[in-house]
Amino acid sequence: MLTHTLGCLGAALSMTLPWPQVLKACVQRRTSGLSATGSALGAALPIGWITYGWLSGVHLQIVTNVVTGTAGLAIMVALLATQPSMRSGRTLRLTAAAAALVVAPVLLSGLATAVPGVRPSHVASLLGLVLAGVSVIAAVPQPLSLLRNPRQELSGLSPARWWMTVGATVSWLLYGLGTGQPAVWASATVGLVSALIVCTVLHLRRERSSVAIAAGAPRWRDSVTTRPIAMAGL
Secondary structure (H helix, E strand, C coil): CHHHHHHHHHHHHHHHCHHHHHHHHHHCCCCCCCCHHHHHHHHHHHHHHHHHHHHHCCHHHHHHHHHHHHHHHHHHHHHHHHCHHHHCHHHHHHHHHHHHHHHHHHHHHHHHHCCCCCCHHHHHHHHHHHHHHHHHHHCCHHHHHHHHCCCCCCCCCCHHHHHHHHHHHHHHHHHHHHHCCHHHHHHHHHHHHHHHHHHHHHHHHHHHHHHHHHHHCCCHHHCCCCHHHHHCCC
8 A cells, every 4th residue: 555655656746847948948838957967868768668567567657757758858848949059960960869768669669579488577577677777877868968068947847846756756766665666766866866966956056146145246335326424424
């Protein structure tokens, strides 16, 4: 019962968490700080997990990743639309290569199920291991981008999205352990570490900005409008 509850909680959080970022990227058109490679994998990985859910018979995975995949695709489109540099040949090749890490195993899994005597559950196990490995790669670009460039503009990143990711990955981690699905708990572990790094960086940058603003704020006596009054001794 507890395992099922954790799975439902993880699914609910996973379906909800991309939408604060969708709001920033698609409605507010703020995408500064988003990683192109990470966004591409965020749009492609749900395709792999949908296939995994179909082969393994875990419908929770299918429903969850249809929603998250739609959100991931919307974020990727917004990123390409708002940042011309993301449409350069080199960047497009990198994002296409990242997406291929998911699309290729999915296509191979589909072909494998057509082979007589091959059980879908066996294919799902192999696909799950591949997706867990890709999830490790997918978790790297966003925190790496933040750590490599301390002065990067981060107004396009939604803190709510990453804190919800922490909650979702914890739920999926416990769910994967409880149901004996290594692919689920392994990928959730990596996602948890990645989300914690991003949340920490966003928090520290926000605190640093607040301190800098407070330190640089002019006192009332030094402002243009109040200087004459101050000179009069008031």
